[in-house]
Amino acid sequence: MRRRYNLNGADTGRLSGKTSASVRLFVRTQDKGLAQSIRDGLLLAHGRTLVVMDTDFNHDPAMIPQMVDLLRYYDLVIGSRFVMRGGMEDRLRYHLSQLY
Template sequence: MPASPFDFKQSILIVLPTYNELANLEALVRAISQYLVADIVIVDDNSPDGTGELADQLSCRYGHVHVLHRPHKEGLGPAYLAGFTWALHREYSLILEMDCDFSHAPWDLPRLVHRSLTADLVIGSRYVPGGGTENWNARRRFVSRCGNTYVSLFLGSTIHDWTGGFRCYRRELLARMNLATVRAKGYIFQVELAWRAVQLGADVDELPIRFCDRIEGQSKLGWQSIAEALMEVPQMYLLGLGSR
């Protein structure tokens, strides 16, 4: 752990979507603050376990923590879009996203931001040399590998980890993406935004990370998300999303 958090010149916002993350949220907010000077916006989808109430408490306690409450669960994509839109109405230079379950290591945040000095989009990647996964069962590894291979068949091998959710976007790139037209709602949202970045000619870089399966709470990856991916990826290719 560093003696003090890394403080970059750019203004930074981390978007944290939450749904039933009561067991993880406070610990993650504290951990982020140990490694990086950044604002945080928690986007809660009306979690029945009290995550939203805890988010409000954290916002009152810490001036750099903000909260967006959404009326019901709509999926990962709409939650991130709400956070990104909120960010673009303010003066943040870099907008980061990460999971709220410690799957993405808070100590990797400074590395992610530093890499953004030479890229428009940096993706924390499990599938470049030095990256990998921990505590995944065979089914999870199979689904993830097959998913990325499937995406690459349609969209090319420009990106190795299309579905990775540990990212840093430059403000200018998000502003060019026409977020109001994003179609995907589940985990395939990550693919759509990466594809839009590629179509816009953005500099996309991948940073090797170790992705660790959640310790607390339940995974939200289900067959509905997989089915959405099977249908949406070919449409992205055919429609050329991101070039509009």
């Protein structure tokens, strides 16, 4: 099944505005925390299905279609890099993330 995607990105830098019909970037100049950025992104989002994902590729975007398909059976689908085969295969990176 073919799907349409819209991508919102939060940035604490200087770029702002629409980059295309399906990609929108918003700049956070105050309260640059992760939780507030996620909240604001969700409030600006349009569509029936929302995906929150880090952009450092600890999460594999190729998994999104499979996760969306699971929404036929579940109300919520969560992926985690902290479970086996969850995307955090580098041991040093895993342990450093525990410190954060």
